[in-house]
Amino acid sequence: MDLWQQTNWYAIQTKPSRENFAAGNIAAGGVECLLPKVRKERSIRGRLQSVIKPLFPSYFFARFCPALCLDFVRCSRGVLRVLSSGRFPIPLDEGAIQEIQTRIADDGYITLKDVPLQPGAHVIIECGPFQGLMGTVEREWEDTKRVTLFLAAIEHARVLVEKRWLSAPIAAA
Numbered sequence: 549m550d551l552w553q554q555t556n557w558y559a560i561q562t563k564p565s566r567e568n569f570a571a572g573n574i575a576a577g578g579v580e581c582l583l584p585k586v587r588k589e590r591s592i593r594g595r596l597q598s599v600i601k602p603l604f605p606s607y608f609f610a611r612f613c614p615a616l617c618l619d620f621v622r623c624s625r626g627v628l629r630v631l632s633s634g635r636f637p638i639p640l641d642e643g644a645i646q647e648i649q650t651r652i653a654d655d656g657y658i659t660l661k662d663v664p665l666q667p668g669a670h671v672i673i674e675c676g677p678f679q680g681l682m683g684t685v686e687r688e689w690e691d692t693k694r695v696t697l698f699l700a701a702i703e704h705a706r707v708l709v710e711k712r713w714l715s716a717p718i719a720a721a
Contacts, residue, residue: 551636551639558639559631560627561629562626570627581611582611585600585601585657585658596712609640609648614637669684673709673713682701683697689708693710696708697709
């Protein structure tokens with residue numbers, strides 16, 4: 549098999565926060581692109597707002613034949629590099645790309661499954677009256693929307709916090 553002459557999916561690394569720009573430039577050149585995105589709620593200036601983020605920050609996928617399009621893709625604005633092993637780009641498994649494509653909902657976004665927080669996990673509160681404090685998860689409530697946190701910074705207080713106000717678990721220090 550001559551991978552140089554075959555059309556495959558490849559991972560493209562972009563400059564920071566330039567995924568849309570780079571994918572748009574490559575797509576305008578007739579190359580098929582896949583930039584999976586997720587919608588998340590983030591605390592912006594103290595208010596929860598819906599933001600759209602790439603599923604893989606600074607990466608997207610493009611389907612092309614390296615013999616015909618590699619130079620075009622590499623030199624497109626916003627692109628840092630095509631993931632490769634030296635000189636040759638590394639083709640991605642077609643099944644992995646299809647799996648990502650099947651997870652894209654009708655609204656164009658991938659819905660991530662809510663991962664339960666394990667007792668002992670360290671989190672940061674991003675919104676609400678305890679914003680900025682770090683806590684340790686004691687338990688997640690049955691409604692999966694609230695958790696009880698232990699806040700050592702406030703005289704060993706235990707508080708009930710909405711799960712959406714928490715950042716992803718962080719490693720213990």
